[in-house]
Amino acid sequence: MRDTDPLESGRKKSPRALTLEERLLWLEMLESDEQAVKRDLPDLSRFMMATGVRIGEALAVYWEDVDFEAGTVAVNYTVIRAKGVGLIRKSTKTEAGERTLPLPNWALDMLKRRHATTSFPNGPIFPNALGGLRDPSNTRRDLRKARGGEEFAWVTSHVFRKTAATILDEAGLTPRLVADQLGHARPSMTQDVYFARKAIDKRAAEALEDVLKRPDQDEPDEDAD
Template identity: 25%
Template sequence: MRCSPTPTFDRGRVYRRCGCRDDHRHQLGTTCPRLATDPHHGTWVFAVDTPPVDGHRHTVRRAGFPDELQARIALRRFNEGLALCVITDPRQRTAEYLRDWLDEKELRLKPTTMARYRAYVEQDLIPALGTIPLIDLTRQHLSAYVTTQLRKGRGKVTVHRIMATLSSALSSAAHDGRLARNPAKPPILPRPASAPRRLWTEEQTARFLRFTHVTDPLYADLAELMIGTGIRKGEALALHWDDIHLPERVFFVRATLSVIDNNRLLLTTPKTRTSKAWVALSDRVVDTLEDRAAPPAFGQTTPAGGYVFHRHGRPLHPKNVLDHFHLLCDKAGVPRIALHDLRHLMTSFALAAGVPLPVISKTLRHRTLSTSANIYADLTRLAARAAVDAVAWTLDNADRSVLGRAVCRTRRPWRQHPRPHRQLPAHQQARTEEPSTPWPMWPGDHHATTS
C-alpha cells in the first residue's frame, strides 16, 4: 500500500445503519425510519478511503460498533496506522491478515518455505476461514476445520502442517496486540508420530554400492558421498568443485539445491546456521571424488568450478534423483528407502563402531546434541545397551583379576538369608560353595544369642 505524503487523522466518516429490508428485500441501510426514532436501533459504522493503489480507490467500511464513541475511536486508530502503512482494522478479515502476514514474512524466510506457506494460505486457509474477522476467530472454528479436513481424507501430516502455519500467523497477531491469545495453541491436532525408520544393513549397503558402481557411477558416487559424510540431499546436489579441497580432505557446505513448485531450481542457504561448515572426507570418499573429477572418455570435460553431480553441466532435479534412486534400489535387490536415509546410515554405522554421539552430532552439523538424540532415539538405544554392557564387562574383569572368576549374582551372601526359616527339600536347595569364614550372626536369627 502506498501511503499518503500528508496523512490526515480525521479522514473518514461515522454513521449509523441497520439491516432492515423493504418489501422488495432491499436493505434500507441509512434510510430506515427507525434510525431517527429509536437510538438503539442498528449499529454504528465507520468508512474511510484508503490511499489509491494502482490508480484505484478503495473504501474500508467496518460495522458492529455499539455506539458512536467506539466507532470514532476505531476510526482514529485506523487512520493512525494508515499513516504508517499499517492496517490496524479491528474488523479485518482473516484472509486480509494472512496475506499481509505473508508479505511481511517474505523478507525473512527462504523461498522454499514461502512457497509452502503461500500454498497453505491461499489453497486451504483462506477458502475455509478467510471471511471470518480475525478478532472473531475462535478455537471452535479451527477444531471444525480440522475435523472437516480429516473427514475428507486429508493426511494428518498435511493438516498438522497447515495448522502449524496458521498458528505461526496467529502468534504474530497475538504478539502485535491484534489478538488477546493465539486460539491455535495448544495444537488442536498433535504432531503425528514419525513412521518407523527403515535402514539398510551393512551387507545391503555394500550390495547397492557394488551394483551402482557398475551400472550407474554417478549415483554410486552420490551415495558414497552422502553415506560417507552424512550431508543432506540438497547439499550434495548443490556441491561445487570450488568447495572441495581434496589435498586437505575437506569440503565446505555453502548452499543447498531447493525446488519451488516442482519446476524451479534455486540455490538457497543451508538448513541451519551450523550447517554452513567444513566437513571431513574419508579415504574412500576422496577416491570417489577423484574418480569423478577425472576427465571422462570421448573428450568430454567437467566444467571447472561447476556442479559435482550434474547432467551436461546442469544440476540434477531432486525429484528425478529420487525416482532413479528407487529404480536402482529395485534392480540391486535392496529395500526402497528415502535419499535422506543415506544420512541416517552414516549415523547408524558410526554408532555401531563406537563413535560417541557428540562427535556424530558435530559431523552431522546439528545445532544441538539434543537434536541428534531425538532424531536417532532408536539408534541410541543400541548404543545405550552397549554402554551398560561395557560397564558390566569392566566389573567382571575386576572380579576375575581378584578372584580368578566372575562372581555369580545368585551366590552373593547379601542377596539371601544364610539360614532360611523354612527348610527346602534337598533337590530344591541351591548349590552354594561354603564360605571361607563363618557366616555372621543376623539380627532376628532364632539361633543367635545376645550378651
C-alpha cells in the same frame, strides 16, 4: 488437560541404517544397472554415505567447495526449485548446517577421479547432463527406480544419512560431534531420529558385571590353584 499425554497414533519405527553387507550389495546392484550408472547413482550414494549430507546438499556442492589438499568438503548450500526461477543454490537451513567436513580417503580418491575426468570443472560435483544443478526430486525418483524389489524397497536418500550417523555413533563419537557432521543444532535430534538402535554390544554386559557385587567381595586370586 495440561497434564495429559497425547494419544499415540501408532508404534514409531526406529531408524534403520544400511549394514555393511547391505551397503556393499547396494553399490554392487547400482554398478550393474546401466541406467543407475548413467544417472550417476553409485558415486552419489558413496558421497552421501561418506558425509551424511542431505541429498539437496550433496547436489549443491561445487568443485570449488572441495579442498583436495586438506581432504575436506564445505557444505554451505542446498538445491531448491524457486518459483519462476528454477533450480538454485540457497544457504542451508541454519548456521549449524554450514559446515566443513573431513572426507574418508576412499571418498577423496573417488572425487579426485571424478575431477580428473569431468567436463564441468567449475560446476557441481554431481551435475545434470548439461553441467548444471540437478533436481533433488528427480534424483530421489531415480533412486526409487534403481532400488529394485523388496530387498531395498525401504531405502531412500535419507537412509544414507542415517547410515553415516549410525556408523559414527558405533565408532564412539559423541552425539555433539555426530550432530556437527549432520548439521544439527541439537544433538538430541540426532540421537532420536538418526541413530539406528537395538545393537547387541557385549560392553553393556561388561559394564553391568558388578551391579550386584558386594563391596567386600574380592577378585579371585589368579595364582590360586
